[in-house]
Amino acid sequence: MEAVTQYLLTGLSVGSVYAMVGLGFYVMWTAAKAVNFNFGDIFMLGAVLTVVAMDQGIPLLPAAVLAVVVAAIAAAAIERGFVRPFNQEANAIGWMLTTIAVGTMIESATTALFGSNPRGLPSPLAESPIRLGGAGIYPQELLLPVALVLVAVGLELFYRRTMLGRAMRAVAWNRTAAGLVGIDADRITLIAFGLAGGLGAMAGVLIGPVVQASSTMGGVIGLKGFMVAIIAGIANARGVVIAGVLYGVSEKFIEGYLSTAARDAIGFTLMVLLLLLFPQGLFGRKEIKKV
Amino acid sequence: MTAQARSTRPLATLALGLLAGLALGPAPAAAQRAESCIGISMEVTGPLANQGLMLRIAIETALDRINGAGGVLGRPLRLVIYDDVGEPARAVDNARRIGERDNCVVMFGGARTPNAIALREPLAEMGLPWIGAISAGTGVIEHPNGRNEWMFRVSMKDRWVTEYLVQQAKARSQNGKIAFVYEGTAWGQGALPDIEAAARRNGVALAGRETFNIGDQDMSAQMIRLRDAGVDTVVLWAVDRESANMLRSMDRIGWKPKIVSAWGLTTAFARAVGPLADGIMVAGTFNWNGPLSPEAQAALDAMKAKFPDRIRTTADLEQPSAMANAWDAIFILAEALKIAGAYDRTKLRDAMFRVNYTGIVADYRPAFIRGNQERMDAVLPEAYKLQAFHNGMLMPIEATPYGMRN
Numbered sequence: 001m002e003a004v005t006q007y008l009l010t011g012l013s014v015g016s017v018y019a020m021v022g023l024g025f026y027v028m029w030t031a032a033k034a035v036n037f038n039f040g041d042i043f044m045l046g047a048v049l050t051v052v053a054m055d056q057g058i059p060l061l062p063a064a065v066l067a068v069v070v071a072a073i074a075a076a077a078i079e080r081g082f083v084r085p086f087n088q089e090a091n092a093i094g095w096m097l098t099t100i101a102v103g104t105m106i107e108s109a110t111t112a113l114f115g116s117n118p119r120g121l122p123s124p125l126a127e128s129p130i131r132l133g134g135a136g137i138y139p140q141e142l143l144l145p146v147a148l149v150l151v152a153v154g155l156e157l158f159y160r161r162t163m164l165g166r167a168m169r170a171v172a173w174n175r176t177a178a179g180l181v182g183i184d185a186d187r188i189t190l191i192a193f194g195l196a197g198g199l200g201a202m203a204g205v206l207i208g209p210v211v212q213a214s215s216t217m218g219g220v221i222g223l224k225g226f227m228v229a230i231i232a233g234i235a236n237a238r239g240v241v242i243a244g245v246l247y248g249v250s251e252k253f254i255e256g257y258l259s260t261a262a263r264d265a266i267g268f269t270l271m272v273l274l275l276l277l278f279p280q281g282l283f284g285r286k287e288i289k290k291v
Numbered sequence: 292m293t294a295q296a297r298s299t300r301p302l303a304t305l306a307l308g309l310l311a312g313l314a315l316g317p318a319p320a321a322a323q324r325a326e327s328c329i330g331i332s333m334e335v336t337g338p339l340a341n342q343g344l345m346l347r348i349a350i351e352t353a354l355d356r357i358n359g360a361g362g363v364l365g366r367p368l369r370l371v372i373y374d375d376v377g378e379p380a381r382a383v384d385n386a387r388r389i390g391e392r393d394n395c396v397v398m399f400g401g402a403r404t405p406n407a408i409a410l411r412e413p414l415a416e417m418g419l420p421w422i423g424a425i426s427a428g429t430g431v432i433e434h435p436n437g438r439n440e441w442m443f444r445v446s447m448k449d450r451w452v453t454e455y456l457v458q459q460a461k462a463r464s465q466n467g468k469i470a471f472v473y474e475g476t477a478w479g480q481g482a483l484p485d486i487e488a489a490a491r492r493n494g495v496a497l498a499g500r501e502t503f504n505i506g507d508q509d510m511s512a513q514m515i516r517l518r519d520a521g522v523d524t525v526v527l528w529a530v531d532r533e534s535a536n537m538l539r540s541m542d543r544i545g546w547k548p549k550i551v552s553a554w555g556l557t558t559a560f561a562r563a564v565g566p567l568a569d570g571i572m573v574a575g576t577f578n579w580n581g582p583l584s585p586e587a588q589a590a591l592d593a594m595k596a597k598f599p600d601r602i603r604t605t606a607d608l609e610q611p612s613a614m615a616n617a618w619d620a621i622f623i624l625a626e627a628l629k630i631a632g633a634y635d636r637t638k639l640r641d642a643m644f645r646v647n648y649t650g651i652v653a654d655y656r657p658a659f660i661r662g663n664q665e666r667m668d669a670v671l672p673e674a675y676k677l678q679a680f681h682n683g684m685l686m687p688i689e690a691t692p693y694g695m696r697n
Contacts, residue, residue: 002515002544003512003515003519006510006511006515006543006544007511010509010511010543089427092495109334109338110339111336111340112336115338115339115341116337116338116339117341117531117559117563117609118531118535118559119555119559119562119563120530120562120564120565121561127540128542128543129543131545134515134518134544134545135543135544135672136542136543136544136545137543138543139538158336166373191562208496210508211508211538211539212532212536212563215338216338217506219506220506239631252511252512253510255511255512255513256512256515256516260501260502260504260510261475261502261504262497262512263504264504
């Protein structure tokens with residue numbers, strides 16, 4: 001029972017990270033029908049920039065906010081410089097290569113400037129765990145599902161209740177028609193990438209105190225965030241949240257009862273099978289285009 | 292003798308000469324005079340760049356001392372650094388540059404064992420001596436064909452390290468339940484058979500074998516299994532980041548076994564996890580925080596003076612054993628060059644077997660033994676020492692307050 005509790009707790013925490021990164025992919029995709037493929041590096045920037053800001057004497061909370069803002073600006077800049085110019089025509093795919101290239105540049109630059117060693121991100125919530133019998137969890141990890149729920153609800157309200165959110169939905173629905181009614185689709189896309197960057201960076205800041213900040217911390221997380229977005233159906237935010245948490249929890253049970261080494265192999269096989277059965281994702285709807 | 296026979300004799304001689312020439316092959320590059328340079332392929336960038344930096348600090352400082360005293364054979368030793376980013380293919384490419392374009396007399400290696408293993412054939416083809424100060428894989432020195440002639444090492448050897456760690460774990464375990472935890476890389480998986488063999492030799496039945504992938508952020512499942520199996524001592528074979536995440540997983544479930552680790556753990560690990568690292572034991576060859584010989588103190592002072600922004604205290608020596616190894620390796624090389632009497636790779640290779648030298652890590656008498664590839668390793672297990680983390684520093688275990696002894 002202790003083991004089951006532990007797998008549920010850590011699975012919930014890890015799954016929340018996947019879901020938040022997956023939500024970033026959702027926000028980008030709905031606005032631009034394109035994503036930053038190296039989104040894991042924006043996640044990494046959240047944690048690394050917080051450490052850098054704290055090195056300058058800034059306390060944790062302002063440092064975290066500053067890091068999220070800077071990472072969001074970086075994500076928006078990536079849209080402007082590396083996505084938009086390569087996503088002008090229907091079925092353009094140049095942005096895939098350019099976002100991978102810029103991600104590699106960010107990671108290399110971070111290694112050179114921040115160092116190749118992982119560094120601790122001190123937080124009072126990651127000093128001692130809360131024990132439940134033989135299981136346990138750091139309070140910092142409990143922040144992740146809480147943040148996920150707040151982000152998911154906030155996104156829902158943002159998309160439905162605010163002018164900017166409605167404009168994003170309009171651009172997602174029909175970019176040309178949105179332009180015809182006076183919405184600056186390019187600006188909306190830029191903001192969407194910035195918003196996604198903020199989400200990814202926030203996930204990095206929240207998990208950083210538990211797993212340390214390092215230039216290479218985003219690679220696997222970015223990939224898994226993208227995977228849960230695809231499994232869910234990338235245009236369905238609620239689906240991304242559910243798929244992310246379920247994937248995180250199932251990983252822990254695979255580690256516990258099947259194989260640690262084969263965890264990713266099993267997870268990725270599961271993804272392929274799910275996509276074979278549900279080509280639009282578990283929660284996605286088939287897109288119908290009138291011709 | 293007929294006229295025909297006489298006329299064919301020169302042809303036959305020529306043919307025999309050609310055959311002999313083909314059999315012997317082209318004259319090896321090693322026969323050529325080489326430049327007074329040391330080529331090094333190591334991790335200047337990438338995830339292991341900190342290890343490359345530590346090597347560079349030790350090597351450049353040692354070379355300064357040698358060159359300041361007039362160099363070797365009247366010439367200064369020059370260092371040529373190439374970045375392999377930890378990738379074997381790049382290491383091979385760099386070795387070709389060092390051996391063929393730069394024509395250096397010797398090559399030094401970086402941190403990763405797969406890179407060093409990839410160099411076995413190119414080095415033999417070029418006749419280029421190689422010296423490693425970190426990469427500890429057994430196969431780097433003990434080649435499958437049993438004919439290592441060019442690769443020397445002043446570092447630890449995994450096969451000897453596994454034996455040492457198992458013995459240390461056995462001596463420290465209270466219930467005899469010892470487990471092996473290793474990273475799922477060539478380095479970690481390569482150690483598993485050595486650990487199992489060492490356990491058998493020492494009468495230890497491993498109570499668990501657990502692995503994890505690079506980048507894993509939670510190892511709760513593995514730790515729960517080991518805890519539930521009653522394990523009280525873990526032999527660890529991993530590097531900083533994942534080891535820190537493993538400690539967090541142990542902390543979550545309230546389990547704190549003794550940990551005896553291979554030297555993948557550095558002071559960066561202790562800085563990242565804070566007090567959780569206290570008491571973790573790490574095998575090494577040298578510790579700069581213990582009593583230092585005059586030679587070692589001079590080495591430390593010289594590194595501080597040459598790299599004042601990077602080396603301020605001993606805590607900044609992130610790879611303490613590797614840096615001491617590299618320091619000794621440079622002086623062993625200088626001794627060998629003096630014995631060789633020329634910048635000639637073959638003469639240098641032969642001279643390496645005649646070096647007797649007292650270094651800061653060990654008394655190398657002799658440094659290497661010809662015809663015994665197991666002894667192309669200069670640092671013997673007798674020189675291995677257990678160290679332990681305390682307050683973010685890697686200390687000699689006798690200097691820690693945990694009541695432990697080597």
